[in-house]
Amino acid sequence: MSVVKNPGSASxxxxxxxxxxxxxxxxTMIKNLFGRNKMITLNYPxxxxxxxxxxxxNHILTVKKDGSLRCTACMLCATNCPAQCIKIHxxxxxxxxxxxxxxxxxxxxxxxxxxxxxxxxxxxxxIRMGPEWxxxxxxxxxxxYDIRYLAYRPNLKGGIQSRLDDEERHKVGI
Ligand code: SF4
Ligand code: SF4
Numbered sequence: 505m506s507v508v509k510n511p512g513s514a515s516x517x518x519x520x521x522x523x524x525x526x527x528x529x530x531x532t533m534i535k536n537l538f539g540r541n542k543m544i545t546l547n548y549p550x551x552x553x554x555x556x557x558x559x560x561x562n563h564i565l566t567v568k569k570d571g572s573l574r575c576t577a578c579m580l581c582a583t584n585c586p587a588q589c590i591k592i593h594x595x596x597x598x599x600x601x602x603x604x605x606x607x608x609x610x611x612x613x614x615x616x617x618x619x620x621x622x623x624x625x626x627x628x629x630x631i632r633m634g635p636e637w638x639x640x641x642x643x644x645x646x647x648x649y650d651i652r653y654l655a656y657r658p659n660l661k662g663g664i665q666s667r668l669d670d671e672e673r674h675k676v677g678i
Contacts, residue, residue, distance in 0.1 A: 566629060
């Protein structure tokens with residue numbers, strides 16, 4: 505049972521609380537003005553935080569040496585995705601040594617929870633989560649990332665090559 509006590513006579517006046525709050529605010533402001541190096545906040549967007557190499561940000565579809573997609577449309581990433589935000593349409597490849605390839609690969613980034621399961625599930629290092637974490641866009645923008653964005657967006661500079669080169673791929677029998 506909670507008992508509501510009558511407020512004491514001192515707490516009826518807000519002045520002490522307001523004064524303490526203002527002193528705290530102004531002392532922090534003065535400290536930050538004269539000791540900017542010690543500030544624990546960043547002046548975003550001019551300053552951006554550098555996350556470690558294990559950070560799981562926006563997805564990247566990796567490419568082979570010839571620039572084509574590494575993905576074999578095996579659907580393991582889509583099957584493992586808890587948010588069910590990956591959609592893949594597979595097609596037969598002209599090359600008989602390649603079983604399938606994705607004619608479309610889409611991630612609905614607004615549903616993604618950035619868990620990394622897609623990256624973990626992929627047997628051929630075809631999808632990775634990179635260092636980019638900003639997904640801002642204007643209202644009405646398309647938040648479904650397609651192959652063009654996932655593999656060839658300008659900041660990937662022609663695509664990120666898969667760690668699994670062809671020689672290794674044959675060795676592991678994929
Ligand atoms: S990070 Fe998780 S939620 Fe996002 S696409 Fe991959 S598996 Fe799905
Ligand atoms: S990204 Fe990897 S797991 Fe997903 S369909 Fe392509 S090869 Fe399979």
